[in-house]
Amino acid sequence: MEAFQAASVKNYDDEDLMEYFQNGKELAFNELVYRYQDRLHNFLYRYTHNHQDCEDLVQETFLRVHKSKHSYERIAKFSTWMYTIALNLAKSLYKKKQRMYKVSIHKDESDPDDRELLLEDATILQDDALHEKLCMEQLEKALMELPEDFREVIILRDLQQLSYEEISDITDIPMGTVKSRINRGRAQIQALIKDYVQLGTNAA
Structure with missing residues (x-):
């Protein structure tokens, strides 16, 4: 594996960063946190519908990533591995608190098997x-x-x-x-x- 170049950390893909992190490069982990903290927050908020719970879950997810770094194998995408950790934490919390979700429903035009969700409302509101x-x-x-x-x-x-x-x-x-x-x-x-x-x- 090539030497880690801190100056070009943003040019590495997620899996490279995780491998460098497994080899003791903390800066690589910091870059992963930077890349995913907003997406992870957005994802987890839909499970908790509570900003404090969401923040706790984000921190816990990255803590698990940090502690379990050597259980990650490059055969999997880093994002998939991380989302699996986050989902398990969110499901556990959801079972305890039964929060509401917010989602945006759409149809994937590129997939003929994808079913569109049509939300029809006969009520006409001026506002x-x-x-x-x-x-x-x-x-x-x-x-x-x-x-x-x-x-x-x-x-x-x-x-x-x-x-x-x-x-x-x-x-x-x-x-x-x-x-x-x-x-x-x-x-x-x-x-x-x-x-x-x-x-x-x-x-x-």
């Missing part, structure tokens, strides 16, 4: 901000009613925009199951939100 707020509240409520297996893959896919292969590696389930859970979860969310809209209309 766009209020309309968006109500739609998000409906989405959060529906998401909380999904089985946990569906919630986690939707967050990884639609919020973090990870590939099916990466999600399969992180969750340790077959890629076909990942796609099926995402599509079934989106279908359930769509049906639930339609029910909420109908209930609101009837109540009015």
